[in-house]
Amino acid sequence: MTNQESHEVVIIGGGPAGLTAGLYCKRAALDAVLYEKGLIGGQIAISKEVENYPGLQGIKGFDLAEKMVRQAESFGLPVIQKEVAGVAVGGEYHTVALAGGETVRAVALILAAGGSVRKLGIPGEAEYLGSGVSYCATCDGFFFRDKTVVVVGGGDTAVEEALYLSKLTRKVYLVHRRNSLRASRILQERLMSEPAIEVIWNTIITEIRGNGSTVEGVVFENTETGEKGESPTDGVFIFVGYSPNNRLVPPEIRKNGQGFVITDDKCETSVPGIFAAGDLRQKFANQIVVAAADGCIAALAAAHYVELRKGMREGP
Ligand code: NAP
Secondary structure, three states: OOOOEEEEEEEEOOOHHHHHHHHHHHHOOOOEEEEEOOOOOHHHHHOOOEOOOOOOOOEOHHHHHHHHHHHHHHOOOOEEEOOEEEEEOOOOOEEEEEOOOOEEEEEEEEEOOOEEEOOOOOOOOOOOEOOOEEOOHHHHHHHHOOOEEEEEOOOHHHHHHHHHHHOOOOEEEEEOOOOOOOOOHHHHHHHHOOOOEEEEOOEEEEEEEEOOOOEEEEEEEEOOOOOEEEEEOOEEEEOOOEEEOOOOOOOOOOEOOOOOEOOOOOOEOOOOOEEEOHHHEOOOOOOHHHHHHHHHHHHHHHHHHHHHHHHHHHOO
């Protein structure tokens, strides 16, 4: 016998995916808890404004996060601010190790630790985040209507987002560190036929400058000639890759080449009873509404899994 704390469902990650999963778990009368190590709400809590979450027009990211937490808690979800140190796959129970040494057991686990955009790590990048620096054109492009923006990166994301921004802004400068793009040919063709976009080859941005409250320009350097200069801009959109927060994903779980967790249409991973939801999961679009939908699916599937396990334990 063990007196180790056990739950029917443990959710790791307090962003839209995890909080929606918690809401649905509690509404399904499951014994569920959620652990979050940092800011409750995840990436949305630091978004200036969210304009594409249906039904909530123009809400601050922080306010949307708070609404999601309150709603989940109102159905009895314990939202615990504690770091998870590791996850071990088990038979009847999976084990979650918490920082500090404590462990809890879970019949089903929902991994919703999200992902992180890669940063350039240059001066001004953190200072002007949300005030001219952005990692999401769909979220922030609207604030740059008829303005001039710089897009950094040469992959599919940078090109797609540059094309999106070219419909809203006056001019887009796509700054890439090499002389050829990584993006797919079809996207490159679209890019080259868009007159509002100019590609600046062999160039890196070394600093983002502003007046203390908004971005006013970038300092650049040519990677071939070493030539340096400064150029005015209203915004800097950075798309130099996105990494899943997969540190806690046990090795038994299948991931794709970029480290995103592969699931079926129930958000179940290759390990029965372990589900993945939100930006950690391999899928087409990383949006708040998609993360929330994933959380719902994972919770309903976890509820089904818990019932099956209970039936197996209790027998006919
Ligand atoms: P990515 O393919 O890894 O491209 C990142 C880009 O950023 C590269 O061009 C890279 O330059 C550049 N970069 C990286 N670090 C940099 C730095 N410190 N300074 C300046 N530039 C830097 O990332 P992604 O575009 O986000 O795409 C991720 C994955 O999603 C890819 O597999 C992509 O195909 C896929 N995706 C697909 C679609 C689609 O099919 N429609 C849309 C979006 C994403 P280098 O080229 O020199 O390395």
